[in-house]
Amino acid sequence: MESSAGRAATVEFDQVSKRYGGSAKAGTPAAVNDLSLSIPAGRICVLVGPSGCGKTTSLKMVNRLIEPTSGRILLDGVDAAGRELTELRRGIGYVIQQTGLFPHQTVVENVGTVPRLLGWSGARIRERSEELLGLVGLDPAKYSRRFPSQLSGGERQRVGVARALAADPPIMLMDEPFGAVDPIVRERLQDEFLRLQEELAKTILFVTHDIDEAIKMGDLVAVFEIGGKVAQFGTPAELLASPASDFVARFVGTDRGLKRLALSRVADLTLHAAPTAVVGSDAGEARRRGLAASFQFVLLTDPANRPLGWIDAATLPESGPLTEALANPTSPFVNKRTTLKDALSLLLDSDVQVGIVTDRTGAVQGLVTVDMIAERMREGHIAPAYLVDAPPGAPADPAE
Amino acid sequence: MLPGQQLIDFSWIGDHLGQIAERIGQHLELTILPVAIGFLIALVLSIWAVRQPIVYGPITAVTGVLYTIPSLAAFAVLIPITGLSLVSALIPLVSYTLLILVRSIVAGFRGVAPEVLEAAEGMGYTRTQRLIRVEFPLAVPMMIAGLRLATVTAIGLATVASIIGGDTFGGLGQLITEGLQTFFPTKYLLGAALSVVLAVSADVLFVQIERWITPWARAPGSAG
Ligand SMILES: Nc1ncnc2c1ncn2[C@@H]1O[C@H](COP(=O)(O)OP(=O)(O)OP(=O)(O)O)[C@@H](O)[C@H]1O
Ligand SMILES: [Mg+2]
Numbered sequence: 368m369e370s371s372a373g374r375a376a377t378v379e380f381d382q383v384s385k386r387y388g389g390s391a392k393a394g395t396p397a398a399v400n401d402l403s404l405s406i407p408a409g410r411i412c413v414l415v416g417p418s419g420c421g422k423t424t425s426l427k428m429v430n431r432l433i434e435p436t437s438g439r440i441l442l443d444g445v446d447a448a449g450r451e452l453t454e455l456r457r458g459i460g461y462v463i464q465q466t467g468l469f470p471h472q473t474v475v476e477n478v479g480t481v482p483r484l485l486g487w488s489g490a491r492i493r494e495r496s497e498e499l500l501g502l503v504g505l506d507p508a509k510y511s512r513r514f515p516s517q518l519s520g521g522e523r524q525r526v527g528v529a530r531a532l533a534a535d536p537p538i539m540l541m542d543e544p545f546g547a548v549d550p551i552v553r554e555r556l557q558d559e560f561l562r563l564q565e566e567l568a569k570t571i572l573f574v575t576h577d578i579d580e581a582i583k584m585g586d587l588v589a590v591f592e593i594g595g596k597v598a599q600f601g602t603p604a605e606l607l608a609s610p611a612s613d614f615v616a617r618f619v620g621t622d623r624g625l626k627r628l629a630l631s632r633v634a635d636l637t638l639h640a641a642p643t644a645v646v647g648s649d650a651g652e653a654r655r656r657g658l659a660a661s662f663q664f665v666l667l668t669d670p671a672n673r674p675l676g677w678i679d680a681a682t683l684p685e686s687g688p689l690t691e692a693l694a695n696p697t698s699p700f701v702n703k704r705t706t707l708k709d710a711l712s713l714l715l716d717s718d719v720q721v722g723i724v725t726d727r728t729g730a731v732q733g734l735v736t737v738d739m740i741a742e743r744m745r746e747g748h749i750a751p752a753y754l755v756d757a758p759p760g761a762p763a764d765p766a767e
Numbered sequence: 768m769l770p771g772q773q774l775i776d777f778s779w780i781g782d783h784l785g786q787i788a789e790r791i792g793q794h795l796e797l798t799i800l801p802v803a804i805g806f807l808i809a810l811v812l813s814i815w816a817v818r819q820p821i822v823y824g825p826i827t828a829v830t831g832v833l834y835t836i837p838s839l840a841a842f843a844v845l846i847p848i849t850g851l852s853l854v855s856a857l858i859p860l861v862s863y864t865l866l867i868l869v870r871s872i873v874a875g876f877r878g879v880a881p882e883v884l885e886a887a888e889g890m891g892y893t894r895t896q897r898l899i900r901v902e903f904p905l906a907v908p909m910m911i912a913g914l915r916l917a918t919v920t921a922i923g924l925a926t927v928a929s930i931i932g933g934d935t936f937g938g939l940g941q942l943i944t945e946g947l948q949t950f951f952p953t954k955y956l957l958g959a960a961l962s963v964v965l966a967v968s969a970d971v972l973f974v975q976i977e978r979w980i981t982p983w984a985r986a987p988g989s990a991g
Contacts, residue, residue: 427889430889432885432888432889452891453891453892453893454891455891456888456889456890456891457890457891459889461886461889461890463882463885463886463889465880465882466882466886467880467882467883467885467886467887467889468883468886469883469886469887469901469905470880470883470905470983471901471904471905471981471983471984472983480890481890481891484890484891484892484896514982514983516983530890540889
């Protein structure tokens with residue numbers, strides 16, 4: 368099997384500008400204006416901004432579908448302008464919104480495009496293509512021999528991603544890759560792609576005009592404003608906590624606080640211990656324990672520590688075994704990967720103060736409360752700091 | 768038709784199967800050669816027109832003029848130059864296919880979705896690789912549509928070429944001419960009927976070829 372992990376490259380925009388219509392006419396407004404960004408290897412950098420602000424143009428200058436008017440783009444420190452065009456492009460994965468799948472080729476042939484250009488053997492291409500289809504969640508036995516017209520929009524996007532990954536490129540360019548599918552499919556594709564990226568650790572430039580997608584997908588986010596300028600470059604948390612300008616503040620939206628919640632997960636909280644009592648154990652003991660605590664409820668669980676429901680300690684008999692019939696319907700369940708935003712939403716929806724955190728087996732790990740989430744928001748530092756090698760926006764040219 | 772003569776003399780047909788087969792062979796030659804030569808020329812012109820859109824206008828103008836020249840006039844002009852040769856017959860026949868073929872081939876190339884071209888370029892196809900592996904196959908359905916029309920047209924026009932071809936390569940047109948000259952309906956009716964059969968068979972053949980080489984175009988909702 369081909370190794371799919373561990374190859375990534377740094378991408379650096381060094382004072383890059385692009386003017387359409389010939390560089391001679393200095394009067395034409397720039398589509399991209401003096402762009403300097405430094406993207407560390409293995410990170411997702413999202414380019415986000417309103418329509419026409421130069422995101423696609425910036426992206427296409429990396430694989431030189433568009434040549435910059437001035438400035439340099441360095442891939443692992445090497446100027447892209449000096450590299451042979453087809454060799455450069457075969458080493459960069461490219462995914463576009465309309466997928467651009469070849470209608471006359473089957474799914475497996477589409478995925479094998481770049482390996483074929485690189486002259487791999489037929490057997491190796493086929494093996495790799497099928498491996499990748501599996502990786503993006505398409506059963507090769509079912510999908511290999513289909514034509515793109517026989518796929519749903521979401522399936523086409525997956526094939527598009529698989530095709531871009533085929534030759535294990537260190538860099539991926541993705542231009543609104545999930546833009547053409549409905550919100551539910553988009554969310555699933557995003558989640559799956561993030562999971563994939565955990566393994567692959569590619570350097571990814573990801574274009575979107577959806578700020579929520581940017582915050583979700585990006586390790587780093589560059590907010591563009593019209594005229595091809597970067598208004599702010601930083602982690603999603605930085606963007607939300609301290610927008611650099613009115614434009615950025617407006618662009619990220621008035622619900623910044625809530626969006627910040629989406630960046631933290633239940634795992635980031637110090638959970639309350641749950642006052643559990645196993646079904647069949649002594650009711651009197653549970654009653655005494657519950658009444659002694661400030662929170663006078665006891666969480667009834669089965670022998671595997673899975674929650675069955677809450678019992679008000681005051682209603683418990685002085686003796687006898689705890690039975691399942693005593694338990695009231697429980698609070699909402701969350702797990703450690705649930706974002707605080709979703710957890711809060713679940714709590715508000717079910718009109719309770721307490722959510723139960725369970726692990727993969729359904730066993731209780733602790734409790735999360737609305738207060739804990741509110742407290743977390745007040746603390747300000749809502750997200751784990753991402754590793755950013757260079758200060759935002761500063762080109763880290765090794766030659767300097 | 769002479770008095771007392773049957774409209775169709777089947778025994779004559781039975782006695783002359785060899786000659787009839789030979790005329791069919793000649794007619795196929797008068798069809799396949801011009802369509803094949805026309806296709807090659809049209810393909811080159813079309814690729815040129817797709818790469819340099821400015822030449823598309825002049826190309827269709829010239830091929831359009833060629834298309835309007837009456838075939839008899841063309842033969843009359845050519846006979847003093849190239850004589851009663853196959854070349855004299857082929858030149859007009861080829862030039863009639865050009866307009867149809869150039870239009871459909873160019874439409875085929877232009878119909879390739881821009882995002883497909885961009886994806887191909889972005890993944891590192893060279894221009895030639897992209898032309899051969901992406902643009903050409905995707906233009907095939909339109910090319911075949913053009914070839915169908917050009918072939919059926921050529922089969923019809925080839926009957927006129929008997930003026931030049933005579934006995935040597937006159938095809939079904941020669942059967943018709945001889946039949947008319949000798950007041951023998953069997954011959955000219957047979958010539959006409961066979962050219963219709965040829966045209967219909969060619970049409971069916973192309974439909975089959977298209978189904979066979981473009982399985983992807985048969986898939987439902989093939990637009991995407
Ligand atoms: N080929 C071109 N020729 C001339 N101008 C162009 C060309 N491509 C883009 N532009 C202009 O450059 C600017 C930036 O375009 P670009 O496609 O990079 O925007 P974008 O941020 O990707 O927008 P969107 O979110 O709508 O995709 C726009 O004003 C656009 O009109
Ligand atoms: Mg764009």
